[in-house]
Amino acid sequence: MNAYIETNIESTSTILRALSNEHRLRIMMWIMDPEAHFSPQKDGDLVKDGVCVGFITEKIGLTQPTVTSHMKVLAKAGLVTSKPIKNWVFYKPQRANFKTALASLNDMLG
Amino acid sequence: MNAYIETNIESTSTILRALSNEHRLRIMMWIMDPEAHFSPQKDGDLVKDGVCVGFITEKIGLTQPTVTSHMKVLAKAGLVTSKPIKNWVFYKPQRANFKTALASLNDMLG
DNA sequence: GATCAATATAGATGAATGCCTATATAGAAA
DNA sequence: TTTCTATATAGGCATTCATCTATATTGATC
Numbered sequence: 001m002n003a004y005i006e007t008n009i010e011s012t013s014t015i016l017r018a019l020s021n022e023h024r025l026r027i028m029m030w031i032m033d034p035e036a037h038f039s040p041q042k043d044g045d046l047v048k049d050g051v052c053v054g055f056i057t058e059k060i061g062l063t064q065p066t067v068t069s070h071m072k073v074l075a076k077a078g079l080v081t082s083k084p085i086k087n088w089v090f091y092k093p094q095r096a097n098f099k100t101a102l103a104s105l106n107d108m109l110g
Numbered sequence: 111m112n113a114y115i116e117t118n119i120e121s122t123s124t125i126l127r128a129l130s131n132e133h134r135l136r137i138m139m140w141i142m143d144p145e146a147h148f149s150p151q152k153d154g155d156l157v158k159d160g161v162c163v164g165f166i167t168e169k170i171g172l173t174q175p176t177v178t179s180h181m182k183v184l185a186k187a188g189l190v191t192s193k194p195i196k197n198w199v200f201y202k203p204q205r206a207n208f209k210t211a212l213a214s215l216n217d218m219l220g
Numbered sequence: 221g222a223t224c225a226a227t228a229t230a231g232a233t234g235a236a237t238g239c240c241t242a243t244a245t246a247g248a249a250a
Numbered sequence: 251t252t253t254c255t256a257t258a259t260a261g262g263c264a265t266t267c268a269t270c271t272a273t274a275t276t277g278a279t280c
Binding site: 054 | 260
């Protein structure tokens, strides 16, 4: 078989699985346009640094460990990166990887 | 909240979940371009009617009930429709719904 | 009408998911 | 160095998913 297509199917399905959960889809939507959905943070810029776990937790109404677990799924799929500042952790979208996934979907199914 | 966005999140995540399984993603890829992946069928046109369950089952190497179950997931997500001819059932992509999902993803995250 | 062929349904099982509470860790501040 | 705060980890539990075997259904054919 075609190794390129196979690798592509694997990573694409990982990304789709990450986004297939309503909470995670909502979270991605929020952090893609953080200034529209969160108020400014003290120790990290919403756009430059990302959104902290606490803000997401409060907004989505799940417990903090559950949110951390969702963020890890997004991170493993390559959709976000995390950066610790003081004792916060800020999550920021990886737009390029999202765009690549959309393009793959289009290649494969479009 | 915005009912439009909420409905959208629900149906989009349903479609993403349907496509997040590697087998289903592969099947969708095949039936989107059926002539590239299957040989002609006796009682149904690959493009006009769709691909029969038996062909998919043989190509993917799972059992027939498992394939039927996958096809039902795709159908529930609105990604395929089925049409019985004689005692075959042909599955055909619903391109418009797929395109809509891609567009929603772009709206929400792009 | 009996048989064959293609698909669907039923039911079981193991693995993965999503959620929680309780606790650990690590940096900041007192 | 004790305490506070933000996040991570551990572990348990219920639900959903992916798969199989066995069987039912339905149309075609003999």
